[in-house]
Amino acid sequence: MLKTTTFAAAIVLAGVATTTAVQAQEKTDFRVAWSIYVGWMPWGYLDDSGIMDKWAEKYGISVEIVQINDYIESINQYTAGAFDGVSATNMDTLSIPSGSGVDTTALIVGDYSNGNDAVILKGEGTLADLAGKPVNLVELSVSHYLLARGLDTVGLTEADLGGVINTSDADMIAAFAADDVEAVVTWNPLVSAIMETPGATKLFDSSDIPGEIIDLMVVNTETLEANPDFGKALVGAWYELMGIMSSDTPEGIAAREAMAEASGTDLAGYDAQLASTQMFFDPAEAVAFTQSAELPATMVSVAEFLFDKGILGEGAPSADFIGVAYPDGSTTGDANNVTFRFDTTYMQMAADGAL
């Protein structure tokens, strides 16, 4: 009887446990996950257009690009070891994979939100008018961070609100139409849809805190170290497409149209979203941004927010619990527990045309 149980256990374990065990080895098949968001739509197009396959072939590997409908689930799956890379924001990378001890490298710094995230009020008003009002948002998300930063600017804190109500992003538009909802914080394309409602006022958006909400492609550090070709293929494919989509050639327009369609809007709508997104089409710009002095400051502020909300876990003694490393070798947080690394090596190769 005991034997059977042990045997059954062994089978299940093979599924749950081995996902992490194989990562550090050299391998040729890779999987990355992405979810729908303006700055990540190129991942879907890379897959459909064959650009990814072309670059993977060049380095003798294969890369499977998988779309996950639930953003948080895609990061959780990556953290659990089911994927080698995932599209995520700087904040969620710090809180989920890095906070879970999965050493993660930001391979591609794709863009930062420059108006894509916004605090919206029903009717006229300013940020100060939020005092005493309930606010609907996806709690602990970048929306929550944006709200906290916004309230800071007018000397309010979350305690001054009438409460924050965790609301699924999928239901945010319907929520804004409900009578008892007074203010929401959300991201595009929901922001554009909600702003079409008569009487909706944008109080604060991410262009007021430029460069703080950063959209990345993060990969497992060990996997990347053991397989540099994986990083080269991803970065090479990404910047080839960046070059195409930033141009107004028929090819570029076709690419943006395909991405617009995949995200459920049209070319004009997608271009409008791109306008509020600071895309780094040129790898050199991405490198410059990642090497800037503002990035460590942003990450410290994000870590403090996460610690304040208890997201870093009850075991976290302080906001400095997790170490973040920057391209120049400097770190913030605990230097002995670095699990989040900004690395410009591969983007620099792209900038130098060395891929």
Added chain:
Amino acid sequence: MRLINRRPGPALRAFLALLPFLAVFAVYAVASDIRLTENPSDRLLPAPSTIVETAARLFTEPDRRSGRILLWHDTAISLQRLALGVGIAALSGLVFGLAIGLLPHVRAALGGFVAVVSMIPPLAILPILFIAFGLGELSKVMLIILGITPFLIRDLSQRVAEIPTEQIVKAQTLGASSAVIALRVALPQVLPRLVQSVRLSLGPAWLFLIAAEAIASDLGLGYRIFLVRRYLAMDVILTYVLWITLLAFALDWALRALSRRAFPWAGAAA
């Protein structure tokens, strides 16, 4: 001896009943151990000891920011929503079930309608619910009500229709009016079935409750689970899952005990 005729003794029976639990626990413990050896900060499968520590903290220590013990607040508000939703659903199930089962005109008017409505997945029409009932308590309770009432109505009207015609005729020969037949003959006989149907619909009711709390809320068991999912705090999630399982099991047990006490005649027939 044939396998179908072999019966376990009391000790073996207890062991066999325990076995699947032990097996699941063993598989979990080993899997967790393997992952934690790989990465001591892994959150996906926290060690059983970590879950126990987390549970002790969640049940006894107040939240750092609000100063309240969140688990008890979550439990209270969730149970309140569940009780309201299931209670209202049971009451309307009973009223409509009796009307449809006893009155041919109501059956003609509502029988098909209820059958069709019971096929609508309530989660699919959430935006309409939000706009009609707001995002507060009402919409959460309504989701539970809409989710389980059609099932209760169908089940109870079926049960009313199954009351032998002989009894209904007999009541008429004793001079009973339609109202008296409903109150004194049909109602008491479907009450045990109501308790049984409510037990069956508690599963879906929990599901709708968790879904409603996951979508828009600031307190509740489902809210907490979906909130902490954002940082993969599986120790908290697993504690809540075990707690919900325990609550659901206790509710089911209480209803069964209530049914046995309140309707001795139903058991006597068996």
Added chain:
Amino acid sequence: MSFVSVENLFHSYGRRPILERINLTAEKGEFLSLVGASGCGKSTFLRLLLAQEQPSRGSIRIDGAPPATEPDRARGVVFQRYSVFPHMTVRENIVAGESLSRPLGRFFGAGARAARARADAVLERIGLGHVAQAYPATLSGGMQQRLAIGQALVAKPLVLLLDEPFGALDPGTRLSMHDFLLELRAETGMTVFMVTHDLEEGFKLGDRVLVFDKPRWDPTDPEAFGATITYDFDARNGGIPFQTIKEDIHVHRPSEA
């Protein structure tokens, strides 16, 4: 005018005739046994008497009242099964015989106490005093049928309709139920219609035995014609000395008796 009169009664389900041209009168206090092969319409006739169904043509009057459109207190009934309420105790079942006709279906206060006392007296009479607190499901089949008859009688119906009341009982119990029914009848002098498939039982209990059968028969279409009362025996004293045949039209086919 007779106490129960059935005039030119026809009944069919759709286009299928069940009963044809039934004329019958019964006097107050008479006990009529209805016998016949399965499917010959005797139970249908009982449902018509009960007013649970309406005849296609013709009428049934009890005590000169207009034909009833639904079951009422003039008709007491005991079926083979399901005649008592399983959710009520034995005593509550007897009380229900009186109380269901009240606005809320129950007595209150002093009325309730008086009804309970009357019910206990009835239970003593029918030999169920010792199980007053029990639920029907715990009683034997014979006791359940006693209870059903007692419950029907406390409502004081004009006629008592019995639909194979002892059909599900074992032979010994059946005999004691016969005695029970005969005693009750001697006490109350009630008018009874009893459907039975047991000829012996019909003759033993009844004053008259009505035989239901199809007078016409189409071998290629057995359902083309309905049944009627083909014989009306005088069953007093076992039916032997005073046997009379009242029907004009009859077809005697011993093979089907």
